[in-house]
Amino acid sequence: MAVEVAATRRRFTRAEYYRMAEAGILGEDDRVELIRGEIVEMSPIGRRHRAFVGNLNQLLVVRLAGRAIVWVQNPVALTDDTEPQPDLAVLRRRPVPYKEREAWAEDVLLLIEVADSSLAYDRSTKLRLYAEAGIPEYWVVDCVAETVEVHRDPGPEGYRDVSRVAGTATLALQAFPDVELTTAEIFA
Amino acid sequence: MASYEIRTRRFSRAEYDRLIELGVFQPGEPIELIGGELMVAEPQGAPHYTAIMKTAKALEAAFGPGWEVRPQGPIGLDDDSEPEPDVAVVPGGPDDYATAHPARPVLTVEVSESSLAVDRKHKGSLYARAGLADYWVLNLVDRVLEVYREPVRDAAAPFGWRYARAEVLDASARVAPLAAPGASIPVSRLLP
Known part of the structure; x- marks a missing residue:
């Protein structure tokens, strides 16, 4: 019997x-x-x-000053064959400086993807990757609908705690509950 | 919701050759560059390898001196493709290809078991685009030889070209390569 398989692409390690x-x-x-x-x-x-990434960057840098590190469109290593470049990453301060060793999943407090055309990808493939890697909090910012999906409590099946923030609302970071951002500020 | 298709980074043949030089791939790793994509070739079973060797021997006898029969050698097909067809016949001898891979085999053969769909559609379109005049798929599933000739444009094909003529020959038939019209090879001599 013919087993007709699709040809597979060669995969690469980090x-x-x-x-x-x-x-x-x-x-x-190369992006x-x-x-x-x-x-x-x-x-x-x-x-x-671009505008919403800029807004988020500015808000987070100012409000987290001295408490965490904010990266914009920098790579984060998740596994030996996965290294995405999320729009924003909030990283913990750690004894080994980031110039000495790359940021791994355990350094991440929050990842944010700002999505227009990539919304489906950010909600499916990316979401599963981040949940599997144990990224504790993941926001998907929808540029078109001007909403934020907040994903928390990661597991192998995805995130167990999902909420959608629309309209006028305030978001707090799980790692820093006193740090708040409003949708008006994000989508200004 | 806007649609968004994932696109992987494509490689040029120059980049692919550089990757090989750098030793990124293991020696003997079965990969090919097909239209800018690095594809993993099908694993070889005993019938597959036997068919390759039988075909190579039959073609050596049919073409005679002045031709080089290359089993699973790289072909510098175009700017973004470097396939390794199971058997290719090129003019000249080994020394003629000491500095660059041959680009235009007069006969290209793929031995197909699990890769039948890919060999017919994708590779067929790629080889037609390059203008390869004579392309054979030795179909081990149905034990027939499929002979493809006359490349023509077809916007619906994966690489914009396909073969206009397809002939299916069973084990009792005989075949003559376009570049060796005087030869008459029994299809049974190719099959494992």
């Missing part, structure tokens, strides 16, 4: 991915992230996406 970068095969112009061994091109960033 180590191979970095060798490609060192050799100049993946360059500064890519490593997702389960596949080098995935990231969706183009539109005007609203």
Whole structure:
């Protein structure tokens, strides 16, 4: 009997991915992230996406000053074959500086993806990856609907605590309950 | 909701050759560059490998001197493809390809078991786009030889081209390569 399989793409490890970068095969112009061994091109960033990333960055940097580190569109290592580049990452301060060792899942307090065309991907593939890696809190910011989906309590099946924030509302960070952001500020 | 398709990073043939030079791939790792994508080739069973060796021997006899029969060798097909067809026949001898892979085999053969759909549709379209005149799929599932010829444009094909003529020959038939029209090879001599 014929077993007709689809041809499979070669998958890469993080180590191979970095060798490609060192050799100049993946360059500064490549907007890519490593997702389960596949080098995935990231969706183009539109005007609203840029603006909301900027707003979130400014709000978080100011309100978390001295308490946590805020990264914008930097890679976070999750496993040997997965290294996404979320729009924003709130990282814990740690004894080993980030210049000495990359940010791993255990350093992450909150990840945020700002989504326009990539909404379905951010809600499915990315969400499962983040939950599996034990990222404690994940926000999906919908540029079009101007809503925020807050995912907490990760497990192998996804996040068990999901809420959707729409309209005029206030969000607090799980890691810092006293740090609040309003939807009006995020979507200004 | 706007649709969004995941697109993986494509590689050029120059980048692929550089990756090989850097030793990113294990020696003998079964990969091919197909239209910018690095594909993992099907694992080889005993019938598959036997068919390759039988086909290579039959083609060596049919073509004679002045031709090189290359089992599973790389072909520098185009800017984003470097496939390794199961058997390829190229003009000249081994020294002619010491500095660059051959680009245009006069005959290209894929031995197919689990990869039948890919070999017919994807590779067929890729080889047609490159203008390869004679493409054979040795179909081990149905024990027939599929002979594809006359590349034509077809926007619906994976790489924009396909073969206009397809002929299916069973084990009792004989076949002559386009580039060796005087030869007459029994299909049974190719099958494992």
